Amino acid sequence: MAMDLYAQMMNLPVGYIVLDTQFNIIYMNDYFRQSKSAYRANNFMAKKCYNICNGGFRCHECIVEKTMKSLSSERASRRVVQPDGCTFNTEVITLPFFDSKHRLQSVMEIVIDKTEEEEFQSSLEKTYLLLIGSITKLLEKKDKYTAYHSANVKHYSLYLAKYFNFSEADQKKILIAASLHDIGKVAIPDSILQKPGNLTDDEFEVLKKHPVRGAEIISKVKHFNDIADIIRYHHEKVDGTGYPYGLKGEDIPFMAKMVAVADSFDAMTTSRVYRGALDINYAVSEIKRNAGTQFDKDIAGAFAYLVENEVIQPIYIQN
Ligand SMILES: [Fe+2]
Structure with a gap:
């Protein structure tokens, strides 16, 4: 089911990555890959997120870890400093996904560049409404x-x-x-x-x-x-x-x-x-x-x- 959703969201104008319960990156869409605030590395897949963006240390107040504990959607602001020194303020929203036995399967991390606050507000709403539309379609298919x-x-x-x-x-x-x-x-x-x-x-x-x-x-x-x-x-x-x-x-x-x-x-x-x-x-x-x-x-x-x-x-x- 989760793979269905990743595919449905493929063309949304929003960047996201999907992590398994061991913090390994298992999916990343093109929008995120091409965004200015994306992780800078040649090969991400199957690598732990904190090895790429935080020098191998788990991030302070990691939102993915928080999601794994609460088993619900979380939201946080995150500052990304790229190797060239450029800084981006991002808003991160997570969505947990469960397998058929209701065990946590993966966590989707939606990353929105909020450097321009106003742009962010309207894009967040639009993209989130699109996301809700995708989730609704998925639910209709499921039930x-x-x-x-x-x-x-x-x-x-x-x-x-x-x-x-x-x-x-x-x-x-x-x-x-x-x-x-x-x-x-x-x-x-x-x-x-x-x-x-x-x-x-x-x-x-x-x-x-x-x-x-x-x-x-x-x-x-x-x-x-x-x-x-x-x-x-x-x-x-x-x-x-x-x-x-x-x-x-x-x-x-x-x-x-x-x-x-x-x-x-x-x-x-x-x-x-x-x-x-x-x-x-x-x-x-x-x-x-x-x-x-x-x-x-x-x-x-x-x-x-x-x-x-x-x-x-x-x-x-x-x-
Ligand atoms: Fe109900």
């Missing part, structure tokens, strides 16, 4: 259900946003969050995502990590913090029995509670690997029954009203 599901949740969330009179900017926010709400599943093994039967407790614990993983990816985009929060909290329940944090009521962002209702409605009305699609009336009755425990009362009421009055029509039912 077809998630692709349909994300489109449906976006569709339902828009009606809710209109019902609650959201501004254009807030509508945009919830649409992006709804489209990307399960992006963290890119880090979940196929054996769990595609499993036809019930998940074991351990497997469910792994699946429960996807909101946080998704939020980590999205939060690296400037101005996307609210969107990251919607993704982070979309499996919380108002009575505090949700995950990952067990937040209650008002502590859960309103937009995350909207995505939660849209998410559950679509999960019920579409076929899953472990069961067929449920009846729409039944799905609405479940939303109503769980208002005040799983769902926010106002949002659940609004959603039921919109479906019962055929404003919301589940047009993407997969059988």
Whole structure:
């Protein structure tokens, strides 16, 4: 899977290298190779990064090492001094990749030259959005259900946003969050995502990590913090029995509670690997029954009203 992603990102205007868990360089794209801040050496492959850029000593506060410990995306500033004395300020973002047994397989290090601060801000956002696009495509390939599901949740969330009179900017926010709400599943093994039967407790614990993983990816985009929060909290329940944090009521962002209702409605009305699609009336009755425990009362009421009055029509039912 990781090699798929490296290939997909090949043409992105962003430099990156990929390291194995022993700090050996196993991939480097042309953009990085040709950039001014690239490591200067004739042959990098299979060499340890710190042998090339730090005289054989592990870097102080090494971001790759930090990623290996936290198993999540990290971000840091790094100053590169080339042998000719030229200095470049770079921003480094890492992404961990896991094998099918959820063991760390490699770490991607995206290196952005931020010598020109303004150029950096816009290029970081653009490239990161492109990167998110690539990750989304990869997730769609990995899990077809998630692709349909994300489109449906976006569709339902828009009606809710209109019902609650959201501004254009807030509508945009919830649409992006709804489209990307399960992006963290890119880090979940196929054996769990595609499993036809019930998940074991351990497997469910792994699946429960996807909101946080998704939020980590999205939060690296400037101005996307609210969107990251919607993704982070979309499996919380108002009575505090949700995950990952067990937040209650008002502590859960309103937009995350909207995505939660849209998410559950679509999960019920579409076929899953472990069961067929449920009846729409039944799905609405479940939303109503769980208002005040799983769902926010106002949002659940609004959603039921919109479906019962055929404003919301589940047009993407997969059988
Ligand atoms: Fe989810």
